[in-house]
Amino acid sequence: MRAAVLSFPGSNCDRDLLWALDTMSGIDSELVPASAEHLDNYDLVCVPGGFSYGDYLRSGAIARFSPVMSSLREHADRGGLVLGICNGFQILCEAGLLPGALQWNRNLNFICEPEPLRVVNTDSAFSNVYSQDQEIVLPIAHGEGNYYAAPDTLAKIEANGQVIFRYVDNPNGSLNDIAGLTNAAGNVLGMMPHPERAVEQLLGGTDGLGVFASLKAQCEEATTNAAR
């Protein structure tokens, strides 16, 4: 399995994510600049946290015009896996790869704290090693993580079972406590919490490893199936 971690000017969790994938989860990964024009040869493309291009207009609004975004779209259309974390989630929403938008936290403050989450759907490439309704703790660190979608969109998301993670104590005002969700096809996930910050006991916990282990399991299964 091979993974790319996109690096936009202003991304600041790219190296953390690379470490979590490569060193901590044994997934062969590399950084790919936002100027890249191809994303062939990757099973998984990750869009990391940070403040792409300063995030001055709206989070993620400017990153979507980066050269690499059209290849990312093709990768997603082919059914390739895409994981957007924090600013990555915002970018994927802005780019239309995920429904809805992320607005200012209800209390208008940036919030950095460990956050309890519930894994509400384990039938997904991103959560298959967790158990249904398992409670995990992942750090959050964002100012604009308040998930919004128009009522009809939200209804569809729920009906399709696209929500993967929900907050136990909604910290930011997200509709339906949504902390992470996929697109309708299920191959693109966006989440505000940072699984890559929860991969070592030394730093406070390992609950995030499950996301990467799930992706690995999914890819291995796909490879086995292909070989058959």
Place this chain on the structure above:
Amino acid sequence: MNFLAKIHVNYKPSVLDPKAEAIKTALTRMSMDNVSSVLYGKYFELELTADSVAAANTQVDRICDELLANVNMETYRFELEEQSEVRE
């Protein structure tokens, strides 16, 4: 031709805007209870050149739609003013 585009981007009424709420709370704290509603939006002015009014219109509309507003939660409106020469 030179144009000045004046663009307003606001939240859709269905979206609860925490920043507007915060201003309302602050006004109450300043004993300004006679302010009954607050809208907090973004305002842009762009100077651009284009061959025609129609062309300028199309372009500004695209800029709003793709960049300045997130149509999932925001709406935009703009006016175009033709300018004799570039302002400084």
Place this chain on the structure above:
Amino acid sequence: MNFLAKIHVNYKPSVLDPKAEAIKTALTRMSMDNVSSVLYGKYFELELTADSVAAANTQVDRICDELLANVNMETYRFELEEQSEVRE
């Protein structure tokens, strides 16, 4: 009397605005090089009641000065519209 105040708050020209710079960069990336300048400001609409135009004016001015704008680096301007009844 009911009023609608339309308020624009912008940076003073000498202040570097990284937000406007970022938008300009994005426009270049969208191949919209014909946009020569970008201003990014805040826009507010307040609905309020007051006894007179003068009273409304004074109050809105105070709100701008103390709350909505930081006069160290921003300037503001506003218009007042009298309204027959409260809009919703």
Place this chain on the structure above:
Amino acid sequence: MQRVEMSPRDIAIKKPYLDWGLSVCEYDRFRTKLGRLPNYTEIGLASGMWSEHCAYKYSKPVLRQFWSKNERVLMGPGEGAGVIDIGEGKAVVFKAESHNHPSAVEPYEGAATGVGGIIRDIFSIGAEPVAMLDSLAFGELTEPHTRHLLDQIVAGIGGYGNSIGIPTIGGETNFDPSYARNPLVNAMCVGVMDKDLIQKGRASGVGNAIIYVGAKTGRDGINGASFASGDFSDAEQADRAAVQVGDPFMEKLLMDACLEVTRKHRDALVGIQDMGAAGLISSSAEMADKAGFGMELNLDLVPQREPGMIPFEIMLSESQERMLLCVRAGSEDEILKLFKRYELDAVVIGHVSDGHQFRLTHKGKLVCDVPVSLLTSDAPVYHQHGERPARLAAPQADFVPEIADVKQTWLALINQPTVASKQSLYRRYDAQVKTNTVQLPGGDAGVIRVRGTKLALAACTDSNGRYLYLDPKRGGAMVVAEAARNVVATGAKPIGITDCLNYGDPTKPENFYELEESAQGITAACKALNTPVISGNVSLYNETNGKAIYPTPMVGMVGLIQDLQHVTTIALKNPGDLLYLVGKTGPDFNGSELQKLLTGDIGGHLFDFDLDAEVATQKAVLRAIRTGLVSAAHDLSVGGFAAAISEMVLAGDFGASVEWSQIPAELFAETQGRFLLSVPTAKQGDFAALLGGNAELIGTVSATADLSVKLRGGVDCQFSRAELRKAYEEGIPCRMS
């Protein structure tokens, strides 16, 4: 706003420089040394360079007393930041900076640009910034203006640090009326580097290029250096010039690019420095002066954001996010290309010249031609005379607390904003980005691992204006000791400090006395603890309408953890563990939080401080931690024992049951040199052998989550976890709304 350039003659007569903070004497000094009448640009440059911010003209004699060398120090004060060897080929780089005045005017941007400035100091040495800390002081939260300042200053610090991607791992936040109109905003940055890659701000070698990189120069913050050095009155507040807006995105590009230059283009690079106070003039003149060369710059080449800027403005602008490099002739393209890759504006604006003249040309004209040293090393230095303030000669009577209800006092004390949890503030800072943070804010010091080694660094900021107000010398020593105690409690050996000296107008003898005396106290403690001062910053003129703040030196302490396994936290972890109070407790109440709580003010003789005992205790505690005898550790400081045990209980899942044999008021005494430790029963023997009579067994960790305190005479104080939590955690939030 177009400035008119007066002729040299008119300057001599009309004295416009008085408005820029230069005195008539200083003008005469400049003119005499120059040998002719200075022109508008030249005297403008002098006004920036001879400000307290750049020249340290009042504080230099004091700073010289600091002790700043030991076996580990690789680079002391004088450069962008100091550097200390931490072994395994690595070095730690750190410095702190104050942004008090800009933050008083525009709290968000003032605080944000303070963070931006200190980060540039760190990467200009070639170090990767890995952690931020802050030290804040405000008036009382009963004032709406204070609440606004607190909210926006915290937002600004987070806004910059979060965005650039450097974790904020600790800090402190204090409240006293003394800071009501003059908040203190000190930011500290810690960097890590390979020790053989240290860079210096030097421009040497005739013909070598001077490269400007980063944001364009605008009119923002002109005379910022002299502005920060002049005091504040209400009238002036009304017409303050625009402050700068920080651009953390630009700074991130600048940081990444400059680190690439210092790591991969060492052959091309001669020197590098950030543009801080007094902008381009201070960076360029200092780089030339330190190397003993001259410099010629063509101001038409400086990237400018606004049309019609005059040389005075271009040179003194404090536009943010800019760096100056000296690059070997012939290697310019290599460096310019690199910056281009980061989409940064970089241009060659001049070169190093023979001799020692500093020459500027603008629109084809020579607008400045002065000896470099006249701007830098020849700036005036004043030996002020200090005078002991009356309050110290005849202090108030000692404070003797009368405590009617211990429990109620306890809860009120941990609810005081200075003692209460700062979680509502630091949760607005990203403390984890870079995934190195082993101890998040909320412990005694922040701890980060040093990647690729077994090492970790602990860092904290500490100040206590109250102690210094009562005794500047002893208080100064106590602040250093407290900072060291904090890092020791995490398992670190204190290795060095940075400081920000926040004081009032130094030309007033009483203020100068405070400055001088506290420097002596700081020095004594630094020597005793073997923690040299490797960098720092001075902020004078912290006054409102003529009244100075408490003398408030901020100490940023860094400690070295030899092995990640030694990291110790404050949370109680195992029921049954024994609780030891290390160090003796006395009736030490003057200047304490208890006095503030019960009387609304502080006063009296500052209590005694035994520096030798402090050092011995810290060494013993560190040894106990490193030998694995300690399961939780916390130092005692403001709020005394009551605050410390409450925090240890709340940090974990367990409670405690303790017996207090001293008088009840001493639960809140602030005697120095104390720690509260939990020790597993199996280690009791070893622990007792190591600590001897200096540690008193006072209780145990209990399986219930609550706290029980037995007082003399059989009185019991029971605290449920919920009531402790409410008092401690709501201290700030309940006052903010």
